[in-house]
Amino acid sequence: MALARAWSVALFGVDGVPVEIEADVGVGVVNTQLLGLPDAALHESKDRVKAAVRNSGHAWPSQRVTLGLSPATLPKNGSGYDLAIACVVLAAARVIPGEALAGTALLGELALDGRVRAIRGVLPALLAARRANLTRVVVPTPCLPEAGLVSGLAVHGAETLTEVLAWLANQGSLPVAGVPEAIEPPPGPDLADVIGQPEARWALEVAAAGGHHVLLTGPPGTGKTMLAQRLAGLLPPLSPEEALGVTAVHSIAGLLTPEAPLVSTPPFISLHHSTSPAALVGGGAGLAKPGAVSRAHRGVLFLDEACEFGAAKLEALRTVLEEGEVRLARRDGIARYPARFQLVMATNPCPCAPPKEIDCVCPPAARRRYRARLSGPLLDRVDLRVPMRPLTAMGAVDVPPEPTAAVRARVHKARTRAAERWADHGWLTNAEVPGPALRREFALPRPTTSILDRALSRGSLTGRGADRCLRVAWTLADLSEESHPTADHVAAALEFRERRKS
CATH class of the missing domain: 3.40.50.300 (P-loop containing nucleotide triphosphate hydrolases)
Known part of the structure; x- marks a missing residue:
């Protein structure tokens, strides 16, 4: 039996709640079970993540996989847990070191070929991760400018699942979010x-x-x-x-x-x-x-x-x-x-x-x-x-407004x-x-x-x-x-x- 833990974030309004994702790979009927009140999009993540792992050059465990999302009574919505689920399962299968996931929140939806897709709510999720004393966060690369607004966290961007796994195994690096430059808004109507x-x-x-x-x-x-x-x-x-x-x-x-x-x-x-x-x-x-x-x-x-x-x-x-x-x-x-x-x-x-x-x-x-x-x-x-x-008139006025x-x-x-x-x-x-x-x-x-x-x-x-x-x-x-x-x-x-x- 092998057990691993990772972190993600659930959003309720603009409030974020850290979610601990546990993976248990052990004996039993070959099956993947997801616990913790997932919605339809999250329940389908099992198939998305399996395909993404296989297409990233790794094998999905040929044993019973049990995934628990805690707090178990908190409804989980959306596809932003995909990246965390993939990493925690591979950590439980001893593909990557489990200790690399400590203090790290993983956010992102996975495409079937292993690409990490952008999600909504990255900013409030990172604020919640900082309040929970997590130290590192991995987000989709398109979300890096938004993630850079949050200080006090080491924020990394990822294009693919392969990059994330290599980074967790200390065999590669991920780009780091910088502070976004202030953009002067265009002048509005006068x-x-x-x-x-x-x-x-x-x-x-x-x-x-x-x-x-x-x-x-x-x-x-x-x-x-x-x-x-x-x-x-x-x-x-x-x-x-x-x-x-x-x-x-x-x-x-x-x-x-x-x-x-x-x-x-x-x-x-x-x-x-x-x-x-x-x-x-x-x-x-x-x-x-x-x-x-x-x-x-x-x-x-x-x-x-x-x-x-x-x-x-x-x-x-x-x-x-x-x-x-x-x-x-x-x-x-x-x-x-x-x-x-x-x-x-x-x-x-x-x-x-x-x-x-x-x-x-x-x-x-x-x-x-x-x-x-x-x-x-x-x-x-x-x-x-x-x-x-x-x-009453559309012509020139004596005193301009x-x-x-x-x-x-x-x-x-x-x-x-x-x-x-x-x-x-x-x-x-x-x-x-x-x-x-x-x-x-x-x-x-x-x-x-x-x-x-x-x-x-x-x-x-x-x-x-x-x-x-x-x-x-x-x-x-x-x-x-x-x-x-x-x-x-x-x-x-x-x-x-x-x-x-x-």
Whole structure:
């Protein structure tokens, strides 16, 4: 009887769990048995690995092979265990020394000819391996740029199973991951392209400075989509910690490329109204995959023609907007994905959406039904509601509109003030500050918030809405370079919530 051990990593959301793979080669009926709750793709790995081993010039053991994946109660998904299974079986068969596998995690799918294919989720897997005190990791060569983002590990890349076996037998070498070079992202669309719309431009600046959600309402062709596309360009670059968190989600979603292994700028995700609920918030059989809300983490999620999305999809956003995280329960467990994004919704005022509201031919009941597609609880979570003006001229203007660079400078300055103020509490933007903190530790004088008290007494404002008005007021104060919001800032914040046309 021969026994060997190796390591791989299982992913649950963006959390990785080290998996110990044991191989026992001994007497009995010739068979290969895989234990430890494998899914269909992993269960098929027995045949893939056998073919890869034979085509790499080695013989599969002609005895009973028992493979155990521990923790045994943890469901295992995907084909990323192939490389570890092949190496541990050959170590148990005394083809390679078993001690060479100590402290080494092996990640990769095997082709039938022994090539090591790229897999998703390499970055979160390596982070989990580092937390488990593993010292070496072997990944597919195309994943080396992504793997190089993780320090504290000796990361090697492999093209074939033969190379890995030779390296484990101390008869060859594998390329080592280097630190990826920072790639300057291409310039995005400029805010100077937007004609007119001073109120909407100001709302976009406030949203960028405080991390607030926005609703743009107006007829087609007024620049709603153009404004939304330019919001990400106003946001500051991601910090190293934020970039790793965003990149981990994109790695699991399979969106990274060797040329751009690190997401260093806030992502912009735009969806068509035909998007399914699973594509929006995440889903899938077995264990849920990340959706658009997670791919937009630390960036912007844009829903164009929001009223056409349907109630089921829009209402699924309510909890995500409050918590900044999505939890998806499926057969194989609960996957947690970060989802702290800025929501921008654009919608027409009615189904016919004429350039001028006076030309609307929709019956009043049809207009009400159309607006009711955005429910009150969802709108209560949107801080800035902005009506768009119809365009009146396309010619040259006397004062050219501000470019993105000028607005971004003010946004970065306001964000710095907010980050310094909330640093002791761990909040980065005004939108992240919980309501109790705004009403207790950072309470404003009663005369300053009296307008909110009147709105609450009239029933035109909810408690959640009052908290969001306070957050916007702090953002307006930051843009004005004042230490605390004034009554004018609170009134302006309340006006943003009342701007939706009746």
